[in-house]
Amino acid sequence: MHQARPATDILWERGGRPATASSAPPRTPADEIQLITEIIDTRSVQVTFQPVRDVPSGQTAGFTARVNGPRGTALHAPDRLFSAARAIGRAGELDWICRAEAFRKLMDQRLPRAVSLFVHLSADSLVTECPDDLLPVVWEAAARLRIFAELDGAALERYPWQAVEAVRAARADGWGVALSGVDPTAKAQPLLPALEPDVIAVDASRLHAAAALGAVLGHGESYPATLLVSGVDDGSAHRRARDLGGVYQQGAFHAPAGALPAAMPLLAAPIPTRRVPAGGPATPWELAVQAGAYTTPELTRAEADDLVLTLLGPSLTAEVPRVSGLLLATDHTRAPRLGELYRGLVDRSPLVLLLGPDAARHAGRQVRAADLTAGHPLVGQSCLVAFSPSRALVAVTRRAPGRRDRWEAAVSENPDLAGRVLRALMHTISALEDDR
Numbered sequence: 001m002h003q004a005r006p007a008t009d010i011l012w013e014r015g016g017r018p019a020t021a022s023s024a025p026p027r028t029p030a031d032e033i034q035l036i037t038e039i040i041d042t043r044s045v046q047v048t049f050q051p052v053r054d055v056p057s058g059q060t061a062g063f064t065a066r067v068n069g070p071r072g073t074a075l076h077a078p079d080r081l082f083s084a085a086r087a088i089g090r091a092g093e094l095d096w097i098c099r100a101e102a103f104r105k106l107m108d109q110r111l112p113r114a115v116s117l118f119v120h121l122s123a124d125s126l127v128t129e130c131p132d133d134l135l136p137v138v139w140e141a142a143a144r145l146r147i148f149a150e151l152d153g154a155a156l157e158r159y160p161w162q163a164v165e166a167v168r169a170a171r172a173d174g175w176g177v178a179l180s181g182v183d184p185t186a187k188a189q190p191l192l193p194a195l196e197p198d199v200i201a202v203d204a205s206r207l208h209a210a211a212a213l214g215a216v217l218g219h220g221e222s223y224p225a226t227l228l229v230s231g232v233d234d235g236s237a238h239r240r241a242r243d244l245g246g247v248y249q250q251g252a253f254h255a256p257a258g259a260l261p262a263a264m265p266l267l268a269a270p271i272p273t274r275r276v277p278a279g280g281p282a283t284p285w286e287l288a289v290q291a292g293a294y295t296t297p298e299l300t301r302a303e304a305d306d307l308v309l310t311l312l313g314p315s316l317t318a319e320v321p322r323v324s325g326l327l328l329a330t331d332h333t334r335a336p337r338l339g340e341l342y343r344g345l346v347d348r349s350p351l352v353l354l355l356g357p358d359a360a361r362h363a364g365r366q367v368r369a370a371d372l373t374a375g376h377p378l379v380g381q382s383c384l385v386a387f388s389p390s391r392a393l394v395a396v397t398r399r400a401p402g403r404r405d406r407w408e409a410a411v412s413e414n415p416d417l418a419g420r421v422l423r424a425l426m427h428t429i430s431a432l433e434d435d436r
Helices: 029-042 078-087 091-109 132-144 153-158 160-172 189-195 210-222 235-243 284-290 301-316 336-348 415-435
Strands: 046-054 059-068 116-121 146-152 176-180 199-203 226-230 294-299 323-327 352-356 367-371 381-387 392-399 407-412
Touching: 029 078, 029 091, 046 091, 059 078, 059 091, 078 091, 091 116, 091 132, 116 176, 146 153, 146 160, 146 199, 153 160, 160 176, 160 189, 160 415, 176 189, 284 381, 284 392, 284 407, 284 415, 294 301, 301 336, 301 381, 301 392, 301 407, 323 336, 323 415, 336 352, 352 415, 367 415, 381 415, 392 415
Parallel strands: 059 116, 116 146, 146 176, 176 199, 199 226, 323 352, 352 367
Antiparallel strands: 046 059, 294 407, 323 381, 381 392, 392 407
């Protein structure tokens, strides 16, 4: 990530042991504000590392960084530390400080390159730039370390586009992606296929919850992901997690959080990552045809619109809303009913990617939009992508080459194709934003 602002914002799990009542005298809010300001200004944080155990081999395959404030202070406990930082509007900066310290310690230890470091992307860090003094260590870590960017459900719900963009940038830099804390009833769940995680992390205390586990394993069946179970504090939790597919585990049963080891043996195998094709210059029509989508030629424009209307209807009543990508033709306003259904899809989707003439004015918290101008390769195509953990739909129409009054359509329910088309739309939107 060699640029003025590292592309992926990272935080870590705020584990650690809460301070006891005797560890620090009571402080007033004013005292805590003064203390957190001093901690941030002097970069005075304590980072420890929770090992991630590869259960089949018995080896330590990686670590999750945990952070505390200075020992013996009121802000030693991580929740108090970040609450105070948030109160003065500097939680994102504190995230970067903790991240840089974790990177620095792992690089200084010179452990095998196959050892992974999980770093947690929070909502605060998704919208905060890296302080200039920390850039060198972050750049060096990106080049030297094997990093997994971990997002939680709260970050996905608050800043869906920033989360998806952070994942796209992380993959471009060769990082893995992990998801944690995604409630099966939360609005973040439909984003799972757009993120295509390598690892899904679930706490051992939630393994008994059939709904939560079903969401994890159900996603893994369609988009294979490794299961990491945290909070494994006794033998019973270890066996239960292992029996349910928890190949990687962490918790007191395996090893407490602490300092990094002085040395480690070579790993039998690193925590796996999946190769996800990057979004590129291919158009939705080209991607659909290459993937073997069903094509229909010789349609009138009205017939092409009717086809999309028919396919779009179920997405408006689906139990789980879908992430949506919309590419609007230059004359899309001629089909009012189609526009009405598109608006209904926008209202239900946790994230919408919108491309078309005068589309940027519709941008908002959940809508990422960019204008298409005359001469752009996508002008003359229309596209609908609706994607959730359980269903996928791609419908592309375009004017038939050399025919002013005839259209052709390509339709597919292939989830891999839906992911590729969404990534292509993300790439196009980002490129158009960069050109502004």
